[in-house]
Amino acid sequence: MANKMGYLSCLDTVKPVRDAIEVINGKWKLPIIISVMTGNERFTDIQESIPGITPKVLAKELKDLEQHQLIKRVVIDDYPVKILYRPEPYADTLTPIIDALKGWGLNHRKKIFEKE
Template identity: 65%
Template sequence: MEKVNYCECLDSLLPVRDALDLISGKWKIQVIISIGVGNHRFSEIQRSIPTITPKVLAKELKDLEQHRLIKREILNSYPVTIQYTLEPYADTLTPIIQSLKEWGKSHRKKLFALT
């Protein structure tokens, strides 16, 4: 087996780490999925994700906006309404989320088959 040098390894690890830093954690993917299925207001997103607190949701929304995955829009209405939508760039996560979903289903079957 050919030994991979240090630089080649970093070329693979750094982009993966960057991606995982963005989408890892308990909530970010769930927030993206919630907005993607049509929950655009803060309260709708919060209701769709059991146990997320308003403080955590606000932080996750801000992080996703900074990474240009979602857009925060203030609507000219009374009372003022804030709406969240996915940026087109978020569509690049669709195959990743789908793969994670399929892997998760398969993994659950494997785990529960062992018990």
């Protein structure tokens, strides 16, 4: 029997897009990845590089990103102990997404300002 759906299936695109959104969801994950990929390693450096982020949120998001193997938490056993956050190679695979969002965001802001 044929299927009786009256709509056009778009699951081929919707499903992988949702998978991606689940990993990089929320306001902060991509900004944090960008900051770490730029070279910020220390907790407070990352915090100061992202206006508005609070330490609670940063700590939580760093844990999430670690679980997804996008960044690595490195403990340096000096006195005093240092903690560094470094991008994992897998983070590089996000570059096309970041570039696309950056390009769109720049253009969007231009569009908004032209209007008003």
